[in-house]
Amino acid sequence: xxxxxxxxxxxxxxxxxxxxxxxxxxxxxxxxxxxxxxxxxxxxxxxxxxxxxxxxxxxxxxxxxxxxxxxxxxxxxxxxxxxxxxxxxxxxxxxxxxxxxxxxxxxxxxxxxxxxxxxxxxxxxxxxxxxxxxxxxxxxxxxxxxxxxxxxxxxxxxxxxxxx
Numbered sequence: 001x002x003x004x005x006x007x008x009x010x011x012x013x014x015x016x017x018x019x020x021x022x023x024x025x026x027x028x029x030x031x032x033x034x035x036x037x038x039x040x041x042x043x044x045x046x047x048x049x050x051x052x053x054x055x056x057x058x059x060x061x062x063x064x065x066x067x068x069x070x071x072x073x074x075x076x077x078x079x080x081x082x083x084x085x086x087x088x089x090x091x092x093x094x095x096x097x098x099x100x101x102x103x104x105x106x107x108x109x110x111x112x113x114x115x116x117x118x119x120x121x122x123x124x125x126x127x128x129x130x131x132x133x134x135x136x137x138x139x140x141x142x143x144x145x146x147x148x149x150x151x152x153x154x155x156x157x158x159x160x161x162x163x164x
Contacts, residue, residue, distance in 0.1 A: 024060040025162055027051075028084050030076055030111075031094030031125065035067025037147060039136045044144040047092075049151035050158065057159055061089075072098045073107035080114055090161045091115055092154065094125035121161045129153060 029035050029047040037045020042065065051063035066083040068075065073095050076083070084091055093115075095108045115122050133146040142150060 024062045025089040026085070026087060027054075027061055027063045027090045027092065027158060027162070028066050028088050029063060029092045029094070030080075030083055031067045031092075032071040032076075032096035032098050033067065033069040033141060034096060034130060035092075035094045035125075036065065036069050037067065038069050038141045039138075040142075040144050040147060044147055046142075046147040046150045046154070049148050050092075050154055053151055053155045054159060054162075057155070059159060059162060061162065067094070070098060071096070072102055072104040073111060074099070074104050077107045077111050077114070080111060084115065084118070084120060086118075088118075088120050090121050090123060090158060092123045092125050092158065095127075097127060121164065123154065123157045123161055125150075125154065 027047075027050075029050070035045070035047065037047075042048060045065060045067070047063045047065040047067070051061060054061045054063070066079075076093075076095075093108070093111060095106070095111075098104070099106045112122055129150065130142065130146075133149050134143040135141065135146060136143055
């Protein structure tokens with residue numbers, strides 16, 4: 001009997017956990033290497049740090065890191081449907097500088113138009129937002145402290161977009 005009751009309580013607990021996760025807002029961080037967190041652990045990249053800051057503000061949120069090193073806006077556009085699932089609450093879009101370096105056309109406007117058609121608000125993360133933050137030796141990618149500072153710069157905008 002005790003085993004059966006434990007199994008029922010365990011199942012109920014799991015149902016509660018999965019329902020709580022389903023109720024959390026989803027934020028997708030879409031971008032290239034500075035979204036991915038090149039040169040640092042995934043826990044040190046800005047999406048993970050941003051999630052912690054948003055949760056500290058009492059927001060039930062999950063921030064998905066959809067950054068790919070070296071990606072262009074054309075690549076982001078091509079994978080948009082996979083990277084931004086139905087029900088996504090907000091997308092943080094960081095186009096990066098790979099289009100220019102690779103001679104690829106800038107597809108930022110097309111990404112924004114698709115997200116708008118999906119009804120997903122966009123918080124832009126322009127490269128100018130990375131200025132003045134601590135960078136790694138390559139001068140392009142942030143240090144763990146730089147990613148923390150970036151998350152702090154974004155938290156208000158993302159929280160505002162989630163509340164709309």
